[in-house]
Amino acid sequence: MPNRRAGTERLAPLVWSAAALLVVFLALPMTAMVWRAWGESRGLTPEALRVLRRAMGLSLATTGATMLVVALLGTPLAYALARRRFPGAALVDTLVDLPIVLPPAVAGIALLMAFGRRGVLGRWLDEAGIQVTFTTTAVVLAQVFVAVPFFVRAAKAGFARVDRDTEAAAADLGASPARVFWTVTLPLARPGLAAGAVLAWARALGEFGATIMFAGNNAERTQTMPLAIYGRYYANDLQSALLLAMVLLGAAVLVLLSVRLAGGNAGSAGL
Amino acid sequence: MGDPVVRRFGAVVALILAMLATQVPGAPPTRSAPAARSASACPAPATPAAVPAAGSPTPAPDVAATPVAFPGGGGDLTVFAAASLTDAFERIATDLEAANEGLRIEFNFGGSQALVTQLAEGAEADVFASANTTQMTAAQDQGSIAGTPVTFVRNRLTIVVPRDNPGGVASAADLGDDGLDLVLAAADVPVGRYARDSVCLMGGDAATYGDGFVARVAANVVSEEEDVRDVLTRVQLGEADAGIVYVSDVTADVEGQVTEVEIPDAVNVVAAYPIAPVQGGDAALATAFIGYLLGPEGQATLQEYGFESP
Numbered sequence: 211m212p213n214r215r216a217g218t219e220r221l222a223p224l225v226w227s228a229a230a231l232l233v234v235f236l237a238l239p240m241t242a243m244v245w246r247a248w249g250e251s252r253g254l255t256p257e258a259l260r261v262l263r264r265a266m267g268l269s270l271a272t273t274g275a276t277m278l279v280v281a282l283l284g285t286p287l288a289y290a291l292a293r294r295r296f297p298g299a300a301l302v303d304t305l306v307d308l309p310i311v312l313p314p315a316v317a318g319i320a321l322l323m324a325f326g327r328r329g330v331l332g333r334w335l336d337e338a339g340i341q342v343t344f345t346t347t348a349v350v351l352a353q354v355f356v357a358v359p360f361f362v363r364a365a366k367a368g369f370a371r372v373d374r375d376t377e378a379a380a381a382d383l384g385a386s387p388a389r390v391f392w393t394v395t396l397p398l399a400r401p402g403l404a405a406g407a408v409l410a411w412a413r414a415l416g417e418f419g420a421t422i423m424f425a426g427n428n429a430e431r432t433q434t435m436p437l438a439i440y441g442r443y444y445a446n447d448l449q450s451a452l453l454l455a456m457v458l459l460g461a462a463v464l465v466l467l468s469v470r471l472a473g474g475n476a477g478s479a480g481l
Numbered sequence: 482m483g484d485p486v487v488r489r490f491g492a493v494v495a496l497i498l499a500m501l502a503t504q505v506p507g508a509p510p511t512r513s514a515p516a517a518r519s520a521s522a523c524p525a526p527a528t529p530a531a532v533p534a535a536g537s538p539t540p541a542p543d544v545a546a547t548p549v550a551f552p553g554g555g556g557d558l559t560v561f562a563a564a565s566l567t568d569a570f571e572r573i574a575t576d577l578e579a580a581n582e583g584l585r586i587e588f589n590f591g592g593s594q595a596l597v598t599q600l601a602e603g604a605e606a607d608v609f610a611s612a613n614t615t616q617m618t619a620a621q622d623q624g625s626i627a628g629t630p631v632t633f634v635r636n637r638l639t640i641v642v643p644r645d646n647p648g649g650v651a652s653a654a655d656l657g658d659d660g661l662d663l664v665l666a667a668a669d670v671p672v673g674r675y676a677r678d679s680v681c682l683m684g685g686d687a688a689t690y691g692d693g694f695v696a697r698v699a700a701n702v703v704s705e706e707e708d709v710r711d712v713l714t715r716v717q718l719g720e721a722d723a724g725i726v727y728v729s730d731v732t733a734d735v736e737g738q739v740t741e742v743e744i745p746d747a748v749n750v751v752a753a754y755p756i757a758p759v760q761g762g763d764a765a766l767a768t769a770f771i772g773y774l775l776g777p778e779g780q781a782t783l784q785e786y787g788f789e790s791p
Contacts, residue, residue: 322718322720326718326719326720327647327719327720328718328719328720341662343720344662344703344704344720344721426664426703426704426715426720427667427704427705427706427707428702428703428704428705429705431703432704440707441667441705441707443598444592444594444595444598444667444669444707445594445667445669446594446597446598446601446619446669
């Protein structure tokens with residue numbers, strides 16, 4: 211016993227310093243950014259202000275549309291994956307998870323190959339006079355592509371946790387399958403759905419790589435906040451870049467807090 | 482346990498909306514100025530290709546056309562260079578490394594404005610080659626440059642379209658065609674600035690280019706890129722109908738994929754490329770490299786890649 215205790219005591223400083231090093235490494239960039247942003251908070255030029263507001267507006271509008279698509283199409287998929295055994299379910303499961311680990315540049319190039327003007331589908335769309343690339347629609351498509359997995363995973367876990375006996379009881383009492391779904395299953399799965407929605411929204415809000423490759427960089431149609439940060443930074447307008455970064459940092463903190471405060475269960479459902 | 486999540490998500494969204502509504506701190510009262518649409522605003526008359534650009538660095542360099550020898554034993558030379566110089570500089574590096582034992586040349590290519598930002602943030606380099614005077618001056622103003630920049634090469638603009646020319650661009654005047662997907666570099670990128678200047682010159686000739694040409698072109702810009710090679714890529718991939726790049730960008734590699742549509746000299750803009758040693762870099766290596774570029778061999782290679790002598 212004494213030996214063992216001595217061992218832990220010798221280990222403790224090492225453990226602590228390694229842990230502290232990592233914490234500092236994570237905290238330093240954020241602190242430095244906030245510090246610089248504070249220092250640079252002079253009055254913005256009207257031009258910079260217009261860029262900021264447009265980017266924020268575009269980010270809100272596109273992530274809003276993205277969440278609508280993700281929720282409307284993701285919920286049925288999550289339900290199917292949680293409840294039904296169907297051929298290829300494991301494959302679909304993997305496919306849904308893929309965008310989480312896929313580099314955004316790969317997502318961007320893949321979207322181009324599908325919906326680009328010379329893409330598999332884009333070629334037909336182009337002939338029909340429908341253009342996807344360089345439009346706000348392309349921004350939403352890129353966001354849906356990268357955000358869907360976060361929602362589906364969490365929603366699937368939410369559905370999986372719903373007590374089947376409660377559903378059966380409702381059915382025994384004469385509720386139709388649709389009624390059971392709307393009044394029993396969906397409300398009980400809500401923590402998972404909500405946590406998934408928050409995480410998916412955060413991912414959509416931060417989407418950059420696939421967007422710039424697939425949707426291009428157009429101030430009025432496709433320049434969301436991450437693209438504006440990139441653009442302002444390289445235009446030597448650090449102040450605007452930092453301000454936008456602050457807004458996104460704030461949003462990220464709020465997202466984490468909301469997931470955490472709402473209970474570890476829901477938060478850990480998807481991840 | 483379920484409802485708090487939903488309510489909190491709502492709260493998050495509400496908070497963010499509130500942040501946006503109350504706007505950013507330190508911002509002056511907003512009464513968005515109506516004009517100043519970056520692409521359609523033409524400054525004072527731009528300089529056509531026929532006249533050398535005003536305020537460009539002295540074309541007669543004191544470094545002179547007598548190449549300086551590289552220090553014996555070589556060394557590592559880091560060059561920050563405008564993206565348009567990529568192919569020519571890589572070839573020059575191959576030549577120089579073969580001729581000077583122990584010499585290793587590393588490049589960082591990008592939009593000149595991006596390179597200036599990187600230098601400002603403390604990136605280490607020995608030489609900076611910019612595609613315009615504006616960005617070289619910005620580098621000088623922030624104290625990144627040692628000595629006086631010299632113009633070592635010039636370039637011209639051209640329109641590129643995908644080989645099948647989906648937008649039917651036959652002349653520069655077609656850049657204003659309704660619904661054309663045009664890609665330019667951003668206005669802070671040298672080639673983006675030159676392209677806008679050129680479009681402004683076209684706009685001054687209403688007889689050839691029609692009324693409201695500048696505004697029509699501005700409305701056609703679907704994407705603004707961070708360097709000239711990104712503009713070229715969009716056209717190569719066939720995603721854009723047209724782009725404005727340098728003549729030197731249409732290399733043998735891309736000739737099969739894109740077609741050039743000439744910009745007439747009267748409305749073309751000559752790009753002047755200044756080069757200078759970077760503060761804190763290896764001065765001997767930098768001077769030797771710049772001297773080589775100004776000398777006959779360097780100039781010959783640059784011309785081979787579509788550039789013009791200063």
